[in-house]
Amino acid sequence: MTLSPQDVRFHKVTSPSELPHWTSLEQVTAFFFDTMKPWHDRPEDIRRGLDYAFSKAEGKGGFLMLAEQEGKLAGALLMLDTGMGGYVPENLLLFVSMDPALRGKGVGSQLIERSFAECKGAIKLHVDYDNPAKRLYERLGFKNKYAEMRLAR
Numbered sequence: 001m002t003l004s005p006q007d008v009r010f011h012k013v014t015s016p017s018e019l020p021h022w023t024s025l026e027q028v029t030a031f032f033f034d035t036m037k038p039w040h041d042r043p044e045d046i047r048r049g050l051d052y053a054f055s056k057a058e059g060k061g062g063f064l065m066l067a068e069q070e071g072k073l074a075g076a077l078l079m080l081d082t083g084m085g086g087y088v089p090e091n092l093l094l095f096v097s098m099d100p101a102l103r104g105k106g107v108g109s110q111l112i113e114r115s116f117a118e119c120k121g122a123i124k125l126h127v128d129y130d131n132p133a134k135r136l137y138e139r140l141g142f143k144n145k146y147a148e149m150r151l152a153r
Contacts, residue, residue, distance in 0.1 A: 008074060008107050010114045013064040015054050022071050025050060028064065031073050035097040039131050049078055049094045059083030062091075065115045067098070067107055074099045075111045079119060090121030096133075108133075112140055 011020055019025065025047070032046045041049075053062035060081065067075030075098040082092050093115070098108045116123065126148060127134045 007069060008110065009068045010111065011066040011068060012114075012118055013066060014061075020066065020068065022068070023066065023073050027073060028066075028076055031076055032078075032095050032097055035099065036095065039128055041095075046095065049080065053078055053080055053094075062094075063115075063118060065111060065118070067111045069099075069102070069107075074102055075107055077111050077115050079115055079123075085121055089124040091119045091123040093123055093125040096125075108136060109140065112136075116140075 011018075013019055016025055019028075029043050029046045029050065033040050033043050040046075050064065052060055053064060055061060060083065062078065062080035065077040065079070066073060075096075077096040078094045080092045080094050082088055082090055084090060093112075096108070096112060098111070102108075125137065125142065127137060
């Protein structure tokens with residue numbers, strides 16, 4: 001069963017002062033960390049992403065999109081402005097996650113599509129090949145354009 005828009009409310013947040021009363025930066029950080037396992041990042045890296053999104057510095061910024069169900073955090077998405085355009089997309093979908101009890105009910109798609117409507121320009125994301133969310137991203141129109149390669153030092 002897909003939840004209807006009446007069941008879930010979405011909130012775009014561009015600064016910590018805009019966070020709804022039912023959550024905090026610490027709770028959002030913990031939510032991403034707990035619900036993205038085993039593909040999660042360290043809490044301090046999640047927090048750095050949030051700080052980047054809320055930064056007013058030149059070439060930084062972005063937003064946090066929250067899904068709320070009955071006054072509780074049900075999903076979250078963090079979109080960063082890259083300060084680029086063209087060969088590097090203008091936006092980076094850094095984190096997206098749902099409460100496990102709501103997965104497969106269409107709320108994650110709604111959260112992502114709401115976020116798309118808030119962006120100008122292209123959007124990129126990184127996803128592990130074996131992450132089941134990869135299929136969702138493909139259904140939403142993402143294409144595998146490049147293989148990412150890293151030199152660890």
